[in-house]
Amino acid sequence: MKFFVDTAELSDIKELASFGLLDGVTTNPSLIAKSGRDFKSTIAEICAVVPGPVSAEVAATDYETMMREAEVLRKIAKNVTIKVPLTLDGLKACKALSGDGTMVNVTLCFSANQALLAAKAGATFVSPFIGRLDDIGLDGMELIREIRTIYDNYPDFNTDILAASIRTVNHVKDAALIGADVVTVPPAILKALVKHPLTDAGLATFVADWKKTGQSIV
Numbered sequence: 001m002k003f004f005v006d007t008a009e010l011s012d013i014k015e016l017a018s019f020g021l022l023d024g025v026t027t028n029p030s031l032i033a034k035s036g037r038d039f040k041s042t043i044a045e046i047c048a049v050v051p052g053p054v055s056a057e058v059a060a061t062d063y064e065t066m067m068r069e070a071e072v073l074r075k076i077a078k079n080v081t082i083k084v085p086l087t088l089d090g091l092k093a094c095k096a097l098s099g100d101g102t103m104v105n106v107t108l109c110f111s112a113n114q115a116l117l118a119a120k121a122g123a124t125f126v127s128p129f130i131g132r133l134d135d136i137g138l139d140g141m142e143l144i145r146e147i148r149t150i151y152d153n154y155p156d157f158n159t160d161i162l163a164a165s166i167r168t169v170n171h172v173k174d175a176a177l178i179g180a181d182v183v184t185v186p187p188a189i190l191k192a193l194v195k196h197p198l199t200d201a202g203l204a205t206f207v208a209d210w211k212k213t214g215q216s217i218v
């Protein structure tokens with residue numbers, strides 16, 4: 001399973017990349033707005049830190065403008081992945097861009113049929129939003145399960161399931177159990193994955209006992 005971080009905050013990205021566990025980055029217009037930074041230079045800086053796919057989302061909703069924006073964004077770096085919304089225009093842009101060898105992430109996926117269309121359009125990634133489905137009383141993880149089954153039924157599909165809108169550490173575990181290819185996780189949740197009270201307690205005991213030996217390894 002690949003781990004992406006879902007943020008536009010460069011300091012978080014640099015810190016997480018330093019642990020060697022980061023395979024890519026996803027951004028969206030809301031995350032860029034939250035960062036308060038210039039979109040194109042932020043994407044360039046992220047691409048310089050993380051060699052894996054870095055999703056940069058188009059702002060337009062019509063095909064022609066999406067394609068013009070994609071042209072600008074994909075020139076920023078080789079690892080830019082163009083993120084398009086799951087609309088007919090977005091799918092048309094996905095088909096054109098992926099046919100041209102550009103990585104495409106089709107975002108705002110909320111149904112299995114939408115994911116089917118994204119795969120038909122040649123998407124590199126489809127982003128089902130787990131948390132936002134949970135927010136309205138539906139089961140986001142059930143959508144991941146359905147998409148996994150459908151994609152596995154058709155081995156000629158080459159689209160990775162990128163589980164997005166992750167809100168809890170259990171979302172990460174459940175997406176992994178189902179077999180999502182990628183999970184994009186906010187920095188705080190990514191760091192929380194390592195936490196277990198028994199690890200902390202066990203380590204405190206080891207440190208205290210080691211002190212009692214009076215020895216040093218280096």
Ligand code: G3P
Nearest residue numbers: 006026131132164165166
């Ligand atoms: O990458 C987009 C997705 O992760 C959004 O998450 O928390 O705004 O629903 P959220």
